[in-house]
Amino acid sequence: MCKGLFSLLILFLFYTNVQAQSEYNFSEEENINAKIADVQLNTSDGGMMLSNLYNTSPILVALVFSRCTGICSPFLLQLSDNIRTLNSKEKFKVLVVSFDPIDSLSDLEDMDNRLGLNKKGQWTFATTKQIDALNSSVGFRPIWDSLRKQFDHDALLVGINENGYIAKKLTGLRGISDLKMMIQSIHNEFIPSYPLPRKNNLLSCFTYDPATGKRKPSIGLLILVLPVVLTFGLILWLAIRSKKWRRATNNHLAD
């Protein structure tokens, strides 16, 4: 009895854990196609508006802070590695902006030297006094943790096209394929997309699990087969019935 209850409890915990894992966060869809705030930046090349950067070429905006002991360094290092591996022929720049108000430009330059990111001059490091406006325009919400003296935040990369519109957002450490799609997006290339199944969408053709990326046939495809089955059934029924009709006709003729 106790063993059974224990098994049920384990199963329940496992199920809720799976459920939690498969929940999809829609933050990447937030503010897509909205214009990024045209804030004043402080860079090593002097003060400039953000629009000065995206007007010359599309940009990838990475939001970090120099005191970060968490995701920031791995995030920037992986981004740098992916850009190098991808070796895209498309023209774009990477803008790293600190969202920590106490960061100075030299703090960011130290970070760059430490990580060795800007070898080809493709990267720009900047601080801004209008960080709240910038954060709000891209849907980024860092939370200050006074105990750890750290920001609790996502690793967010925002793709901006030449008109200053947010073309794509990537949260977390992402692979090369996602970066490639982002670069295509900021160059206004068509990226296929398909609405995810919703609760009120009962007859979708496929189910898609964003956690695993797997796509499975769903009940919608059966609906496509239904008319064939119904017609086949109708014809079969008529064929069976028609034997009687023909027999009746023949008997009638014989009489």
Add this chain to the structure above:
Amino acid sequence: MSAQSLKKTTATWIIVIMTLFITAIIFGILMRLNQGNDYKMSSPGFYATMTTHGLTMIAIWSVAGMVAINYLLTRYIKVPNSLSVFALVFTVIGAAMLWYATFVGQFHAGWTFLYPLPLVKIAWAKWATPLFFFSLVVLGVGWLVWSVGLLVQILKKYSLKQAFAWQHLSKKEPEVKTPPLILISTVSLIGIILSLIVAVILLALTFAEYYSGGAFVNDSLLMKNLIYFFGHTIANESLYLGLAALYELMPEVSSRPKFKTTWYVALAWNCTMVFILTAFFHHLYMDFVQPLGLQMVGQLASYFASLPAAGVTAFSVFVLVFRNHIKWSLTNVLFFIGIMGWLIGGVGALIDATISNNVALHNTLWVPAHFHTYNAMGNVLFCLAFFYWVANEFSGSQTKTKAQQLKTALLLIGGFGFVLMFYLAGADSVPRRFSNYPAEFKSAPLMATLGAVFATIYLIAILLIFIEILRKCVKAFSAS
């Protein structure tokens, strides 16, 4: 059923179909003139006209083939006239509802209604959306009852195997011989019934979403599959009904022996029945979420569905006319030109249905080019041939008229000139469904204007033929 009531119903059908046809051609000419900047239509007006033109043409030429086989099947089986009358009433009511929805309610989502467009951000009267869909229900019910009724009548005389002519596959001279008319009618009727059942499911899902107030939303991919499963299948099956009339009448009016069902004719039409059901996947090449396997099925089925039927029909007609003394009348001239139009349009369709070509031709004017070729210069001519022949039957004369060569010349110049402008524009990447062309498409307005001129020549030919048919059809009502 009395022969007289059959004649009256057939004559009524012909007058209704021809009147709607001529009006729909005028709509088409106006649209091409608007695209050529020769005539001004508002954008909603253009798209409402396009919706009416498309659906009216599909509707009338689907039932035209039904009218033909309904009349010709009486040579082999009993056909109750009530079925045809029922469908006629429903077609007239459905067409009136459709025209009201498009011209008064300004519904303008196209004949394939581009789901989910009619259900979101409606740019026309709110009531026009349900009215449009209910008009499809009325049309569909009328045709479904008629199709099932005709199939039942065939099966009352022929077993299913005989109706499919399977006995011809194993024996050269089977005991029961299936006439080609029975074989092609059976194959086509089953396809039409299937496509109408698809329409029932499609409309049920559409109404469920429309009336659920957001509680139920359809899957776009499923809806697009269903729309083309219905639309592509019914358009093709209707054309096969026209071919059924050709198999029955062309040798007869040419004073040649009747076409017989052979093993290869039986095999070809059975293949067509199976493969046509999956050819519609070629409409979804641009839908990347559709599995690649289905896209490949779409391309292969497009070839397998059309080549066998086209091959045996073209071969049969070639054998019929090659080095034979043919008594040419407008009936077999129309059948002959119709075969040419069907084959040319079919090749155009296969070019577009090949995935590597579709990348360039998708949603260009190549699409209306090929479907106008096998409809306006194919199916329409098959059915017109039947109309002309049956009108002569009503008047009791099969005489050759003086203006026959003029009508033929106008049809050839007008019809092929009209579709040529579509092909040239399509090959030049001019997009379809544009009410006005951006300045980048320099050649498009000129080709639209020329298309309108050729279509007007085609219209004159159709008017001349209609006047003659009408004069003779009236006799069906006056004869005792």
